[in-house]
Amino acid sequence: MKRALIAALLITAAPAAAQQSVASLPPPAIADPQIAALRDDAVANDHYAWDIVEGLTTEVGQRLAATDAEARARDWAVKRLTAMGFANVHVEPFTMPVWTRGAESAEIVSPFPQKLAIAALGYSGSTGPNGITGQIVYFPSVDALRAAPDAEVGGKIVFIDHNMQPAQDGSGYGQFGAPRRQGPTIASLKGAIGIVIRSIGTDHHRNPHTGVQYFTDGAKSIPAGALTVPDAEQLVRILKRGRPVTMHLTLVSEKHEGGKSGNVIAEVPGRDPKAPILLVGGHLDSWDLATGAIDDASGIAITTAAAKHIMDAGRPRRTIRIVWFGAEEPGGFGGNAYAKAHGKESYAIAGESDFGADRIWRFSSQLLKSDPAAYAQLAASLAPLGITKNDKGDADGTDVDPTIQAGAPWVSLNQDGTRYFDYHHTPDDTLDKIDPVQLRQNVAAWTAMLASLSGGIESGAKQPKRR
Numbered sequence: 001m002k003r004a005l006i007a008a009l010l011i012t013a014a015p016a017a018a019q020q021s022v023a024s025l026p027p028p029a030i031a032d033p034q035i036a037a038l039r040d041d042a043v044a045n046d047h048y049a050w051d052i053v054e055g056l057t058t059e060v061g062q063r064l065a066a067t068d069a070e071a072r073a074r075d076w077a078v079k080r081l082t083a084m085g086f087a088n089v090h091v092e093p094f095t096m097p098v099w100t101r102g103a104e105s106a107e108i109v110s111p112f113p114q115k116l117a118i119a120a121l122g123y124s125g126s127t128g129p130n131g132i133t134g135q136i137v138y139f140p141s142v143d144a145l146r147a148a149p150d151a152e153v154g155g156k157i158v159f160i161d162h163n164m165q166p167a168q169d170g171s172g173y174g175q176f177g178a179p180r181r182q183g184p185t186i187a188s189l190k191g192a193i194g195i196v197i198r199s200i201g202t203d204h205h206r207n208p209h210t211g212v213q214y215f216t217d218g219a220k221s222i223p224a225g226a227l228t229v230p231d232a233e234q235l236v237r238i239l240k241r242g243r244p245v246t247m248h249l250t251l252v253s254e255k256h257e258g259g260k261s262g263n264v265i266a267e268v269p270g271r272d273p274k275a276p277i278l279l280v281g282g283h284l285d286s287w288d289l290a291t292g293a294i295d296d297a298s299g300i301a302i303t304t305a306a307a308k309h310i311m312d313a314g315r316p317r318r319t320i321r322i323v324w325f326g327a328e329e330p331g332g333f334g335g336n337a338y339a340k341a342h343g344k345e346s347y348a349i350a351g352e353s354d355f356g357a358d359r360i361w362r363f364s365s366q367l368l369k370s371d372p373a374a375y376a377q378l379a380a381s382l383a384p385l386g387i388t389k390n391d392k393g394d395a396d397g398t399d400v401d402p403t404i405q406a407g408a409p410w411v412s413l414n415q416d417g418t419r420y421f422d423y424h425h426t427p428d429d430t431l432d433k434i435d436p437v438q439l440r441q442n443v444a445a446w447t448a449m450l451a452s453l454s455g456g457i458e459s460g461a462k463q464p465k466r467r
């Protein structure tokens, strides 16, 4: 009654033109009260996500793909997911080439002898324990390197600079990541003996940002490392003095075939086993420089906590499948293995959290076109968390991408990436970077998404207690 009265007063007070434009809008989608209650409980009270991210980063630590550490992480995952009451908890193994880091250092020999902080890039060639010494040749970008004559590069150590800046949508990573992704191959093909890049990062701490690269197009493997941002800036200042700069570079690493990794899978079984599946997750592996709290313990924690909130509330019509993907960092091996085994199953949605733990600020989904009513419902469920819809967004997530390519509809819940590349792939990716309040907002958003697309949760039909 109160609401009707207010509406009547508003209409009476509004000028005729405003009345007309309001009347021409489609009726707003109102979030279902059950969805709203689950969302609001998660944003206020969730502890599942923090418990997972704190537990995994403390009890396992770094989880480099296809190493014993990643195997310990899978064991931890199976125990935790089982203890939380999920069904069908199991590991699906696969093999892959494994790369591990050894000793690494970089030193200016002349004209101004000094040490620089560096880390090898994934699948870097090894210098061997004695290292290599060469003259530095500077390029402001990958394109400048590509345009250079081979004679300028041959026998030297290439240095590629760039100027990546922080952005809420993380958009700098695509363009400014090129020195890491393409630089080593181009340098090698031009005859360089090694390459160092300015870290693909936005901080000014002496933390190098590692990350994967591959030698393609027949390029032979050469040592490839990332200098910290302040050290890269120091090298630029030294080069600007105009004298030849010589570096001694030691990047020891090992690579061998047949490494063992795997995906950890768990489910909230739906009431209708034939209904398309809701697929969510993140990746279990991390780089080896830190405990991978924001990349990506937080992602698996957020999506798993959300599924747990649905399970606590009752039985969804659709099965929720959680995947803790293995070996994402060295090239999406887990996502490919999953799609090979399960890509042809029927999915209602596929989504992944792999961009830290800061608040979700917008979302996008294929549902905009395939199921506009579901999209409107989703938008209404997320809006109270301050999340706007982005009608022009794209699918994202390395792990779910092969399954999306195989036909699964996608949803992207975009986290604020302003500070993500301060920590990404550095020794600084640790638990203290996670803000528990923002982590809960993430859980609430994923809970609302799952509830909204669950096909309805029957609260009388709780999951059977697991023995």
Ligand SMILES: [Zn+2]
Residues within 6 Å of the ligand: 283, 295, 296, 328, 354, 355
């Ligand atoms: Zn990641």
